[in-house]
Amino acid sequence: MDAALGAPEKMAENEDELTPMMSQYFELCREYDDSLVLFQVGDFYETFCEAAEKTARLLEIALTQREDSTGTYPMAGIPIDNAESYIETLLDAGYRVAVADQVQDPEETTTVVDRAVTRIVTPGTLTEDELLDTDDNNFVACLTEDYERYGLALLDVSTGDFYATSARRTGAIADEVSRFAPAEAIVEPGAADETATECFDADCLVSPYDAAAFESEAARERVESYFGSPDALLAADAEIRACGALLAYAEYTRGGAEGDETESGGERGSLDYLNHLTRYEPREYMLLDRVAVSSLELFERRTVHGDADVTLLGVLDETSCALGSRTLKDWLRRPLLESDRIEARLDAVEEWTHDVRTREEARDLLREVYDIERLIARISRGRANARDLRSLKATLDVVPELKTAIADFESERLVELRDQLDELADVRDLIARAIREDPAREITEGDVIERGYDDELDELRETEREGKAWIDDLEATERERTGIDSLKVGHNSVHGYYIEVTNPNLDSVPDDYERRQTLKNSERFYTPELKEREDEILRAENRADDLEHELFRDVRSTVAAESERVQAVADALAQLDVLAALGEVAATRDYARPDIGGDGIHVEGGRHPVVERTQDSFVPNDAHLDSDDTFAVVTGPNMSGKSTYMRQVALITVLAQTGSFVPAASARIAPVDRIFTRVGASDDIAGGRSTFMVEMTELAAILESATDESLVLLDEVGRGTSTTDGLAIARAVTEHVHDEVGALTLFATHHHELTETADDLPRAFNLHFAAEGTDDEVVFDHEVRRGAATASYGVQVAREAGVPDEVVGRARELLAEAESADVEVDADIDDGASDPPEPAPKAIADGAADELAERLREVDVATMTPLEAMNELAELKRDVE
Template sequence: DAAAIESLELFTPRAVHGRAGATLIEVVDETATAPGRRRLEEWLRRPLLDANAIAARHDAVAELREGVRVREQLREHLRAVYDIERLVSKLARGRGNARDLRSLGTTLDVVPAVRSVLAEATSETLQSVRTALDPIDEVRSLIDAAIATDPPREITEGGLIDPEYDDQLATLRATEQSGKEWIDDLQTRERERTGIDSLKVGHNSVHGYYIEVTDANLDRVPDRYERRQTLKNAERYYTPALQEREGEIIRAEQRADELEYELFCEIRSRAAGAADRVQALADALADLDALVSFATVAAERDYCRPAVGTDGICIEAGRHPVVERTESSFVPNDTTLDDDQRLAVITGPNMSGKSTYMRQVALIVVLAQAGGFVPATEARIEPVDRIFTRVGASDDIAGGRSTFMIEMTELATILEHATDRSLVVLDEVGRGTSTADGFAIARAVTEHLHDTVRARTLFATHHHDLTAVAAELGHAVRLRFQTRQEDEIVFEHVVEPGAATASYGVEVAAIAGVDDAVVDRARSLLTAETARADGRGDSASTAALRQQLASVDIASMTPLEAMNTLAELKQQFDGLE
């Protein structure tokens, strides 16, 4: 659901100052095209549910992973593919330009080569992709023949159509070109005729073509020159022959530009007529690009092919795909969520790795069901229908919702919609309220998910009493993260059976840089509280009262005697406060 997409950081990092490459899509995206990236995102956002469809996609990824030469050839060809999904949409709406058509043609030129590379493909998915790679030869030939190699962006100013495509256009462009060549030679001819070495022939948008002579040479200007413009130090002229040539050029150029626009609109319309075929081709290329991306990541990152089973989630030496790329080292961990132990209560200190571990399992399931390989030594995944998460703290001040209210709202959604085929990830449920209320909620949720919903569940908590509840449930397991206390706490990041005995919150505060005086005071308060809880910190009066209470023989008392004794003990206790 939406909360899981956000908390698992599939596409957007949650941290305001999150580091680059901190999302799943950035880690597994080795696509070469824009449609390929969109398809990869679509697969991660909506993983497959059918085991056969998942296995078919895995077959294609496996073949591409093993076929290094084929994979590299495909990546090279795909780099030349344009975003034809967007192009065909523009063309269909009559908004594409000549560059869009040329980009479409370039992409179509790649298709035969891609089909050739896939000629020996054995997986059904790759064979289906090859079949769908329609080169649309008639459109490709039309574009190659008609559209200029490097056309301008504007479609009304000429230069769009190869003159050889249309006889009339070729004649007009030839007329235009011969006129310009005549004018190019005019400067040399006129310098020879007049003897004016500084004479220049030029053009501007206001006066058109002109012959420019400096004031020092005005006495040598022929009578056939007619004044067109006076400048500060020169005069500009034209001749009847120049004026006639200019008219020919302008008429030929204008008619050629108009004809090019007419031809372009016709070609664009014909290309748009194949929109459905172009879209089908775009889909096939996007699928292929996403598959090649999965295979590239699997080969370069030592991912394994997950087996698709019906007996739960079993992962050997699983790794968090994002964290292992952003940290210098990573400790792999195993996971088993099956019918015998479908709910795991996880305890351990802050920073020991509980949240990373749970997200890791969820991301491995997402990758497996999207069709990719997974960061693990071995994995067997039973497809889940949905992944639910309640991870992290946030509030909605504008909406008037506290952190605890948001937590409870998300929890309500999970309890209402999760099924026995879902994966549920819960991190610190109940921490936004009092300890007593939080534990009560956490216990009730644990029992409901275990007994009623029966979903595969990972539940991280600092309520250590919850591990005792898990021990009483028939299909629950207790897990903890190893730590050792030396001069300071050392996190092993290794998960093992059992329950943690402490949260080490004060030590984490010290590591975070909290002022030493505050840390020391916290340690002393924690020691005193622990001693009181264990009965080791009683005063003499309290100890005497405790001894007196222990010596009372309730079985031998009458009800009245018991009430009197209770009243006396209460009076003594009140006197201690």
């Protein structure tokens, strides 16, 4: 973004000549030079000069002109009431937005109205409901580096979720970033661009922030002001600096006028609702990097076709409220490794599964729960209105009923969560007494505070009501007194209350009427008594509105002071919702409780949780991988189900370690530390990487990071290059993973030669998907069996896909020729003993035959497959020729 984006360059040269308002605008643009400043002028947010030209073009709004003593310059504005939709467009275009509001009543000054930036809206620090995805967190990240250690902090400003970790490699940081998918990140000034590029996706807005915020002492002080001793919470200076700088950035984006305080009485910019900082080790959870998340389609489809909800999350998300939906996504991003924690979740899910009545009752109650995690954040920041407080109370009213509903549950986790459900009777009572059931949206215009809450307010409202009732009766009284049947009593915002008499009746106007306004067909008057009543009403009304605002702010700050208690309730409600949803899925879709522990992965009658929901029928399959059988080579025709089977095993493992029942007749899962996938073709043309290069890069990451406790899925490794190269790579990978890594592996391939490799490795074995084929069609049974496949049936699949008949026919001819060549080579090798056959002399120049024969004798073709032998013969022949 351009520096001083909103600052008028022409005016900067003649700063002394600026009008007071434009001088104020210029100062704000200079102070917030990394943002586009939206400057309140009445009911609009305006931009000027170069910024106006840019915003008019981006937002497709009119570009107008403003003229003052310094000249004429461009101006573009958006209505304040509809500002959020325009701000979203600016964010999508890569801008930060500094919102400068009027912080002074125009009637209080005879010069320019004071304005201040009250918030800075950035992709990672959104708090506005209109701009947020209710079902997902919105994180901003911070990356630091100290002594070859990288610190990572992540904060969701809208909920208060705050995490920190560190690692020695950027690859490990990139893996952690992929869990949270931050919308924005800050780094130290001067940080290497390569590091940021490696750690953050292109969709993440990465920018440097104030160097002072990253200084160790400043960061320590800031962390301590929120959470206590940083050394007791965090494990490395890089983590402390990342957390401190991120807090500074979050405070900066909060904005606020000088002297402004938070609802809890904190300093300007302070985020009082941040009560917890969670420091974690990456090894505490199963790692699913961005490649695995994408290829397993946990949250998004990899293709543009089909239902967007056909993902693991879409199938599994039976949650009742936004709190639960976000938590479910977090659990799927970070499956557990500790068996005890997994079993505790499974115990809870099992109780929900078996008790249908309680499950339905609890889920009905949870549907009434508002997003109180974000509500309490808005309340603490002083941005909540009266309706937000009523929504909080409505949720808290559910808590006692929910505790009663689950009173008989006995599993350890559900008992803990039930005990965590603080009924917050004091907060509920305060809101009930103070805030009307259906309050006005604006908190400065009355109709917010409940009658009976404050005696002074009640007296003022009664005075106002009595005055208005007297005025309501005035029209009838004056008609009777004056005899003017057309007399009317009215009110407008300019002239206040008046008595209107038409021109033909002016002769009947009493002497105590004083003229207020002359119209074309009538005159408007007032009486001393009407004026006295009007003043009395206005005084009562203005004082009542001001008092209501003061009382509301007091109530809001009292509630904000209980943010930690509210957040604890929100966390309990979210987890109860997820566990109940998993119970619903298990009960209605025939999922089984997995056994956690033992050796390897053992699944009987396993099903793909997503595919089975999209097809009329699904063939279950078993899967067995353990210390004796670590590596499965999976062969079979195209479309027979190899990729589905591999993903199925991985998804069942993810579900089990999340604490969910699984789509299987039975399962025993020993937790895996990571799931690696090299599945499907993709490229990075913009980054200069072909499909094969992407494949090899992903493969390299797997070979470098996988352990003997990992699950590895490999699909068609080596297909992006020549057959000989591809087979060589596939075989080398097979041997390395089997011998050196020891990971549980499923390797799907069309290199049927790998099945022989599997026979030679002690812990490798063959699986295949059988099919029956003719020249015209192929029939799949989608059942996995031990042993190797005998054919790929690619030509038949091509025909079924709609490839033209002439192409299919030619493919069959070529296939027959290739098979015939294989047979001839086999015969030659079988009959030639130690000497391979020599080519006919007429095929080569004189003297070359002897050389070729000599070189052929040096090749041990007896150890080769027919295809390898044929390729070797052809290559040597070309060399000699």
